[in-house]
Amino acid sequence: MPSAPSVAPVYEQVVDGFGTVRIRPLDAEADAATVHGWARQERASFWGMNGLSREQVAGIYAHMATLDTHHALLVELDGIPVALLQTYEPEADRVSECYDVLPGDIGVHLLLAPAGPGGARPGWTSALLGAVTVYVFVTLDRRRVVVDPDVRNDQAVARFLKQGFTAGPAVVLPEVDLPEVFIPEKKAQLAFLTREVAFGQ
Numbered sequence: 001m002p003s004a005p006s007v008a009p010v011y012e013q014v015v016d017g018f019g020t021v022r023i024r025p026l027d028a029e030a031d032a033a034t035v036h037g038w039a040r041q042e043r044a045s046f047w048g049m050n051g052l053s054r055e056q057v058a059g060i061y062a063h064m065a066t067l068d069t070h071h072a073l074l075v076e077l078d079g080i081p082v083a084l085l086q087t088y089e090p091e092a093d094r095v096s097e098c099y100d101v102l103p104g105d106i107g108v109h110l111l112l113a114p115a116g117p118g119g120a121r122p123g124w125t126s127a128l129l130g131a132v133t134v135y136v137f138v139t140l141d142r143r144r145v146v147v148d149p150d151v152r153n154d155q156a157v158a159r160f161l162k163q164g165f166t167a168g169p170a171v172v173l174p175e176v177d178l179p180e181v182f183i184p185e186k187k188a189q190l191a192f193l194t195r196e197v198a199f200g201q
Contacts (some may be wrong), residue, residue: 010073011135018124019078021131023085026072028065032058034081038113046150048109050185069093075128076146084111085132087140094183095148098171099190104143106136110140129163137195143194148173148188157189165191 069092168190
């Protein structure tokens, strides 16, 4: 069933051969069941939410909604949720301890939904990343994207490199232990994509 967004999309693009991609703010409560269903699967183990309840997932994103530096968005294809997109200001994130943040940088996390009943669609992940890239560089007017997949997540690392990202160093993101959130230490592979590379300038 198509989801019922409570707010207007912040980005919309018709992707030839696939449909209309919309990016909208995540509704922490209304979308919690969808995100929980994705995050609890073994394929999403690197997302770090496998053992959390729906209520805990809702709480995490309700807290994120109070921040000016971190944002959660739902990506839809023709009204069907297909990915969770998180953007953040690197200087306000633990990743800033592991590389030199430049003006215009933005951090991105992306959790893809499982393939639908018809199975994986060839080229869809690349098309989805392309839409996200346009949103970040054009709508948000950023100069460079940084991603930090787990070093063991070979599939995600390969996906970003195929999309034009350049591999940076492998780093250890430090543990975050605050009253409102706990994030364990993470060994990550940094990768970067500039606007010039993304658009062939």
